[in-house]
Amino acid sequence: MQSILALIGSPRRQGNSEIMAKEISRHLPGRHELNLLRLSDFNLAPCRGCYQCLFKGRCPIEDDFETVAEAILAADAIILAAPAYFLGPNASLKRFTDRGLALYPHMESLWGKPAVAVGVAGIPGKEGYTLLGLENFLAMLFADIRARGMIYGALPGEIFLDEQNRETARDLATALWEGKQPPTSPCCPLCGGSTFRFLSHNRIRCMLCSNEGTLTTVAGKTQLHIQKSEHDLFLTREDALKHRDWLMAMKGRFQAHKVRLKTISQDYRREGRWVRPKPKGE
Ligand SMILES: Cc1cc2nc3c(=O)[nH]c(=O)nc-3n(C[C@H](O)[C@H](O)[C@H](O)COP(=O)(O)O)c2cc1C
Incomplete structure (x- = not known):
């Protein structure tokens, strides 16, 4: 039996993220157990x-990171659901993503774990970079992002006043179980990401895999041509290992330039006055 882990970004109990994750689980065609975190x-x-x-x-920090990482490692597949808070995914997601370097030792076990992501925003179109944040979270888990979606609804439960969102749940479940489906809207042909930055000379950069290319419209259809480059995030296992090696080589680079780097930083040491937290009890 497959073990599915639903990672819920929202602190709101029985909120939209939670019920959407559960709805996706309901549509999974095969036998599975659903664990929620x-x-x-x-x-x-x-x-x-x-x-x-x-x-x-x-990681030297003594907190719950390992417990969450263990749950992720134990799962066969992942459903990630989180709300938009001020145009991005809420902070619990980012906190975990930022600790992602500590997942490198587990890369071989994590690589290619099937995953889907769904963001929930209160106002259509006001999601900002929420989906990118969710995709980035899954990229740091070295997961195979099989599908992603944004849905809308502000009040808890409101997402299912719109029956279309149950269809979205069904589509996400199908992708999670059966593999990637053909994209229904323009996306990065390399990684499936849907957030881009416009650069000069008609170039664009995918904000998920970091690769660049061009955007054209042919017969009213948007076409994205993106080329693979150095330092992308992470289309292949080799990309991820290369990035890890680049990070590991930082120690050598630091040793080689230590004196110069220290001189640069020290020059700014005494500038400004720090605002500090008040001691507890004051
Ligand atoms: C602090 C806060 C910030 C929010 N910011 C946004 C936002 O930027 N854009 C948006 O469309 N909805 C925003 N919302 C609405 C939530 O995304 C929406 O209510 C969503 O359904 C919450 O999902 P949940 O029920 O899983 O918690 C915000 C809600 C909160 C509490």
Whole structure:
């Protein structure tokens, strides 16, 4: 029996993210068990940027990161559902994503885990970069993002006043179980991402895989031509390993330029006055 893990970004119980994840599970054609994990229930501290996880194989922060990582490792497939908060995915997702370097030691076990992502926003079109945030979360899990979608509804339960959202749940379930389906709207031909930045000379960059290309319209149809480059995120296992090696090589680069780098940073040491948190009890 397949074990499906629904990662819920919303702190709201029986909110739209939760019921959408459960609706997707209802449409899964095969026998499975559904496990649920609400990210905001867990104590996930901010990443300290120390890189110890890369060099020592474990994050030094004592919190719930390993518990969440273990649940992800144990799952056969993942449903990720989270709300838009101020044009992006809510913070519990980002907190976990930021700790993603600590998942590198588990890369071989995680690579290619089937996953789907769904974002929920209160107002149609006001989702900002929510979907990109969800996709990025799954990319850091080295997952195979089989489908993604945005749905709309503000009040808890409101998403299913629109029956179309049950169809979206069905489509996401089909993709999760059976594999990627042909895209229904323009997306990055390399990674499926749907968020782009416009560059000069009619060029665009996919904000998920970081590859660049051009956008044309032929017979009223939008066509995206994107070419694979260095440092993309992560179309192949080799890309991910290459990025890990680049990160690991930072230690050597730091040693080689240590004196110069220190001189640059030290020059700014005494500037400005820091606002600090008040000591507890004041
Ligand atoms: C703090 C906060 C910020 C929000 N920001 C946005 C936003 O930027 N765009 C939007 O469309 N909806 C926004 N919403 C609405 C939620 O995305 C919406 O209510 C959604 O259904 C919540 O999902 P949930 O029920 O899973 O928590 C916001 C809600 C909250 C509480």
